[in-house]
Amino acid sequence: MSPLSFGMNVSLDGYIAGPGDDIGWSVPSDELFQWWSDRVAATGTALYGRKLWETMSSHWPTADQQPGVTPAEIEFAHRWQSMPKVVFSKTDRQVDWNTRLVTSDAVAEIARLKADDGGPIDIGGATLAATAMQAGLIDEYILATAPVLVGGGTPFFAALDNWVNLNLVETRTFPGGVTLTRYETRR
Template identity: 35%
Template sequence: MRPLRYSINVTLDGCCHHEAGLPPDEESMRYWTAEMERADALLFGRVTYEMMEAAWRRPATGSWPDWMDEWEIPFAEAIDGAEKHVVSSTLDEVDWNAELVREDLAHAVRRLKQEPGEGLWVGGVTLPLALADLGLIDEYEFLVQPVLAGHGPTLLAGLRERIRLELVDRREFRSGAVAMRFRPARAAE
């Protein structure tokens, strides 16, 4: 069974708005590119899908926009070409290598996890909360930014039950950001 990984940038005070942390730099983009490349498919809610598509879909011209730095292009290519599954009850259709998921969330994600491969990746705010409540996230990855945002959506706000995690990996960046990877702790036997 392939694992479902939840990955997101988060500030020290728990804000996970995409503009709250430090602007991406070459080191963090290399990190996120590697994360995209180790996922067989991406799982998005509507808001995250639309935001990512607006930022990272290859333009119809075939050329990446001038505002994009050379070191951002590998990430753009990885996310642009990735298989995507979009959970939405409001969208009528999706494209950008995507399929619309309308069935029961737990059933749909269990089905996707049963497919062969290295893993699924989910980002965003609302969908990961629902998946965490269902106990379907196998790995949590937070890139903690050395910033206090003071406002904005917070990480997994409204989680029904506490989830105990075990640290399995940690990496420090020159910017002061720290990537931490956790797995749900196993119950004492």
């Protein structure tokens, strides 16, 4: 079975985006950016909700060709472009860049992908991750917690019907006071 991980930058008060979808507070240090890039390189498949897909696909397909691009950004762009991706959307009709579109039941498709042994799967996007979280499909949570309180916005965690017990498997501090924590779901 392929493990499913949900990881994002998050504010100390638990939001992946502030009011108005503001993510300006979550710009990673070079070291954290490299950590996320290495994560992309190790991912077998990435799952995206519509909004995160729109954000990622508006930048990374051509980021390696932009003026002033850094070597780390070029590396990330190439890794992102070549990584297999699945977008879950009922409104999008076309996707590119090594990506396929799923418009049907997300839970059934995520469960099917996990049953295949296609390597580690990362899921991103608050709504899609909440669906997987509520269905008990997430095996690992990765929080890159920034020392900022944004006061509202899009929460990292979904409302759940039952507790989910976790085991802490990694902690690491990055420049700027960002603390990375990784938890595995205790089954």
